[in-house]
Amino acid sequence: MNMKLRYRLFLRRKSVYYAFDDTTKTFTSLKTKDKAEAARLLMAMNEAGKQPAMNLSLARVYLRHSDPMVSVRTWPRVRWQGCEFVLQLFDSESLQKS
Numbered sequence: 001m002n003m004k005l006r007y008r009l010f011l012r013r014k015s016v017y018y019a020f021d022d023t024t025k026t027f028t029s030l031k032t033k034d035k036a037e038a039a040r041l042l043m044a045m046n047e048a049g050k051q052p053a054m055n056l057s058l059a060r061v062y063l064r065h066s067d068p069m070v071s072v073r074t075w076p077r078v079r080w081q082g083c084e085f086v087l088q089l090f091d092s093e094s095l096q097k098s
Contacts (some may be wrong), residue, residue, distance in 0.1 A: 017029075017033070017038035
């Protein structure tokens with residue numbers, strides 16, 4: 001069964017690739033000059049609407065791969081790390097002013 005794809009690939013002004021959305025009739029920059037990378041991004045955009053549950057599962061796999069601690073981290077720990085980060089910013093700013 002051949003389904004019509006929502007996004008199509010365009011090269012504008014021989015520089016950057018864009019995705020054209022057939023539904024909204026808008027262009028979105030793919031922010032790349034590499035045709036292979038643009039094609040991969042476009043394929044991901046077209047697949048995103050087909051299987052939302054599968055996309056969520058894939059996102060979890062990518063997240064676990066990029067951050068192995070994500071499955072054991074708790075919200076209190078995340079908040080604590082955020083506070084530590086903000087305190088470090090203020091400390092570095094105060095050191096620069098003095």
